[in-house]
Amino acid sequence: MVSNHSTVRGDILRELSTRKLPRSRRPEARVPDYFGLDVLDVHKLRERLPEGIYEKLSEVLHGDTGKKIDEAVAAGVVKSVREWALHRGATHYTHWFQPLTGATAEKHSTFFDPTQKIESLDVSTLSQQEPDASSFPSGGLRSTFEARGYTLWDPSSPFFILEGTLCIPTVFISYTGDSLDYKSPLLRSCRSLNRTATLLCQRFYPEVHSVIAELGWEQEYFIVDKAWVQARPDLVMVGRTLLGYAAPRGQQLSDHYFGSIPPRVVSFMQEVEYRAHLLGIPLEARHNEVAPSQFEAAPVFESMNIAVDHNQLLRELMNRIAGKHNLCVLFHEKPFHKLNGTGKHCNWSLTAESNRGRLNLMKPSTDPKQNLLFFTVFINTLRAVHIHAPLLRASVATYGNDFRLGSHEAPPAIISSFIGSYLSGVLENFIKTHQLNLDSSRSYMGHGIKEIPELEKHDTDRNRTSPFAFTGNKFEFRSPGSSVNPSGPCTVLNTIVAAQLDDFYQEVKGLDVEGDAYRKALAARAEEVLPVIFNGDGYTEKWVVEAKKRKLPHLKDTPRALASYVSNQTVEIFEKMNVCSRRELEARKDTELDIYVNKAKIEADLLVEMVLTHVLPAALSHQTRAMKNIQEAESLGIKHPVLLAEIKYIANCIESLYQEVESLQKKLKEIRKIESIEEQAISYAEEIRGIYFQRIRTWADKLEAKIGDEFWPLPKYREMLFLR
């Protein structure tokens, strides 16, 4: 007997075995020949702009005066941009912005002006537009004031062409100037960090004129055949599996990490890389990740604003290209139970610029003065992370990331920093002696292979369990989730460090940086950071206990973490650093809470539906057959005690599952009556996700493990995860 249920999975299996795969669109040309062809950056713009215009634009971009772009400059830019875009085959243009949904938004208009029969782009269109903003999240900023929202050209991000549309990167702000997006606070935080870090650097090197925050992200993701995804309502609607019996083979063989990439995926990656390179995204690394069907892409680091644009753009590109390869990219932080979740490591460093060149402030050197500057920035960064740990935690708090942080595969929700044994020794010695002995004790790693030269031991080993690890020339913030706009965590990081550098600058501004008093002041700060340093295994229970002793906050879920966005401490530094006002911070927190509650509601409703319309009918069909068998056997005098026990077991699972679904529905009704959104969110976190979802999943997964394969309608882990 073949049930209707079996047809979906059966059809997919048949389709997969006969389907022809698209050929890779790898170009003949070499990368340098096409890299950045679809981008108009400042350098290219400079070549195209009329005399004198570039210099004026540059003043706006690099000056610290908050100057406006005047009409003549805008007109010059518009002319050059239009010519370039039409020449590259663009037919439409759009303001491209990053609303608080986490995705990007665009509304295309054609260049073609039917009244004049020309292709045009005017100054006002370039610099400002008023999209219908009322349907983007604003955390109440617009309803309380004005419903209007404006997108304004961000001249520090390059123009680019995506699928025939010229994209003009913009910020998105309200009528009152409040930020409605991720980009505007990020730009403000970069500017503040630039200001305070430059002042401090100038104490060491007066020629330093600016300090740039750099970001190198590592984007993890899963890939699943599109056909399987379409047959799973949970993957389609919420991007993760709400149910699913873990395949007997998961990641325990450790055979996927850095393994050979399946040919289908290579072909997808090649096309992504080609398109990314056209858009100037400097992708360099690609490899398998730990879990089956999990991968990673990473570019060379760039200045933060551009790196963030590129991360947003890459995810967009991957979604578009995957479809053509019959694949689906999952950016959710935890798509599969019992397998590693996905993150987006944010590698962060600061570069000082002067007419003598560029200096990475996060890299120790052999020059004592440079080292003292490195150490100053290093200690102050750690101090910022220590004081503002709850806020840093909030910056990575999302519905999806709550499934990942602290699950023994990603950093715990306790913020601490790994600096390695070498730097810990340097730090302790500095606190005691006020002497900085930075490069004297480098050691070499013996590997016992004579034919291969000794390896220089890095200042840090590879502790993967730390949320915020120093990795030799940068800090790596490992907590951000894979699906988020990296601006959120980066804005917080920039702001807390900017404020801390400002504090420290005020403290030492009368001191000679080469004198004892300066080192004494720094040593006092260094002593204060000790509790936030943890070089051990962050996945253990022992660390949770130890962290509590050290008074490090442990904010387990998003609803509790988000409160830090509006603590007095946060508001004080965000206002002082001109990054966000209290109102903007409140709006941000409310938006995040709203998203949290909505996602939880959607998942809960979907789970109920999937159990009622997929799982239980399948289990009942299976039971019907089993009971028929046993009846027939009994009529022939054959006894089946084991089968009978099995039927009872399944009946118990079915009954329990019904009961759990009913109590979930009851609980949901109660929660919907709660007025405060904070309390609603906490109930969703602690009760719905923490208890009800898990109970339902347990019963449903037990059934999946027992029900005849031909009855089970939902693609199984073993089918989805071993893509070939």
Ligand code: ADP
């Ligand atoms: P991991 O061992 O963490 O997987 P990867 O080599 O994959 O490291 O990634 C390192 C990332 O760090 C890359 O995105 C790279 O561009 C970035 N990176 C390297 N140096 C810096 C730096 N000075 N500042 C910021 N990011 C950097």
Ligand code: MG
């Ligand atoms: Mg990493």
